[in-house]
Amino acid sequence: xxxxxxxxxxxxxxxxxxxxxxxxxxxxxxxxxxxxxxxxxxxxxxxxxxxxxxxxxxxxxxxxxxxxxxxxxxxxxxxxxxxxxxxxxxxxxxxxxxxxxxxxxxxxxxxxxxxxxxxxxxxxxxxxxxxxxxxxxxxxxxxxxxxxxxxxxxxxxxxxxxx
Numbered sequence: 001x002x003x004x005x006x007x008x009x010x011x012x013x014x015x016x017x018x019x020x021x022x023x024x025x026x027x028x029x030x031x032x033x034x035x036x037x038x039x040x041x042x043x044x045x046x047x048x049x050x051x052x053x054x055x056x057x058x059x060x061x062x063x064x065x066x067x068x069x070x071x072x073x074x075x076x077x078x079x080x081x082x083x084x085x086x087x088x089x090x091x092x093x094x095x096x097x098x099x100x101x102x103x104x105x106x107x108x109x110x111x112x113x114x115x116x117x118x119x120x121x122x123x124x125x126x127x128x129x130x131x132x133x134x135x136x137x138x139x140x141x142x143x144x145x146x147x148x149x150x151x152x153x154x155x156x157x158x159x160x161x162x163x
Contacts, residue, residue: 061157081128088123095145101137108133
């Protein structure tokens with residue numbers, strides 16, 4: 001009798017744990033994203049998140065943002081750079097946002113949902129994740145205008161690697 005009660009208790013605990021694990025993972029994935037504001041005076045980091053790849057960059061008009069993405073049901077956290085609220089609230093008309101390295105004339109991409117795109121239409125879509133591109137260029141700019149004529153486009157924000 002005692003053996004049967006112990007077995008039932010262990011089975012109940014195991015089933016409860018098996019059912020609770022996906023719910024806990026889903027709650028973690030659905031948790032609101034945290035942001036880490038960055039200015040020229042402070043590194044882009046939150047103290048609790050030392051893995052921020054942008055912490056040693058001087059950011060103008062950009063801030064570090066930590067998000068969760070769950071493609072195909074597998075959730076992963078990632079850091080990106082987004083426009084600061086004051087820049088994102090400005091009116092933009094007649095162009096596209098693009099990432100440009102003025103020293104080399106090379107372009108990078110934004111992450112739009114889970115797709116890499118060269119340009120985006122709205123300031124809320126500006127999300128830089130290409131840390132390799134940013135590390136290989138001393139200055140990267142978010143510009144607004146015609147990507148075919150980057151020299152005439154307006155510099156909206158920039159990230160400079162601190163050496």
